[in-house]
Amino acid sequence: MKQVSVELIRNETLIPGTVLHHYRDAEIAAAARPGQFVNIRPGYGSDPLLRRPFSICTVDRSAGTFTVLIKEVGAGTRMLLALRPGARVDMLAPLGRSFAWDGARRLLLVAGGVGVAPLLFVANEARARETGTEPAPEVIFCYGARTAGDFVLLDQIRPVASRLVLTTNDGSLGEAGFVTAAAERFFTPETTILTCGPNPMMDDLLRRMRTAGLEGQVSLENQMGCGIGACQGCVVPTRRGYVRICCEGPVLRTDELDEIRF
Secondary structure (H helix, E strand, O other), X not given: OEEEEEEEEEEEEEEOOEEEEEEEOHHHHHHOOOOOEEEEOOOOXXXXXXXXXXXXXXXXXXXXXXXXXXXXXXXXXXXXXXXXXXXXXEEEEEEOEOOOOOOOOEEEEEEEHHHHHHHHHHHHHHHHOOOOOOOOOEEEEEEEEOOHHHOOOHHHHOOOOOEEEEEEOOOOOOEEOOHHHHHHOOOOOOOEEEEEOOHHHHHHHHHHHHHOOOOOEEEOOOXXXXXXXXXXXXEEEEEOEEEEOOOOOEEEEHHHOOOOXX
16 A cells, blocks of 8 residues: 555546546556445545545456446545546555455355446456466456446446346346346356445345355445545444454455444
8 A cells, every 4th residue: 555646637527427437547447346435535625624534446467457336426526527638547456455366166246336446357357367387267247237327337347347237226127126136146156246235235245145155255345534444434343353444355255244224
């Protein structure tokens, strides 16, 4: 982890209110792992005071670049959406504990909303690890949104997913209903399940997994202050006591949790 001023090289609008920031920093791109995040200072004054955490979405290690998916939810993210290429952004990166799937033959990635970001990183990394003697794992990518207009990054997911399942609450694209129900039909003991999205979605998935006798990994999207464990503002209860999501997470094994609170 390092604190650095990083150059924004592109601010790409994906849908209204959601952008993909493209940054250049070779050290961060080289060190980042799927599930880790950056903690960005939106401005240079005292308002807003706290940094904002965002999952790393993709990396291009040869170019020394990485991307971050940002959805406008308040004053801090509104400032970030307004940045122009060439701006210098103060960030701490890369932070946190990453997903792990060594030896997995089948990955089930369950995403909701901007939780798609770290799971796209997983899918890209799983494909990149393929060698002549070690095939890439099968990647089943289940992605849910409220309506068809809320999906992002589908053009990047399709090339790296063995199978892409889309769900919408209103049935406007893909299957009608919740992504957790769609994901459930792919549950097998041989499948490694990784998820990121709204806490109610992940809690529902956790309950379905427990009914099937399965465990997996979740990336929690908690509010964070410092991002380095000092303020303890992001703690959550686990079976081994309270943990700091910015340090011991954001990725946790589901067998560490009784539930995902929301």
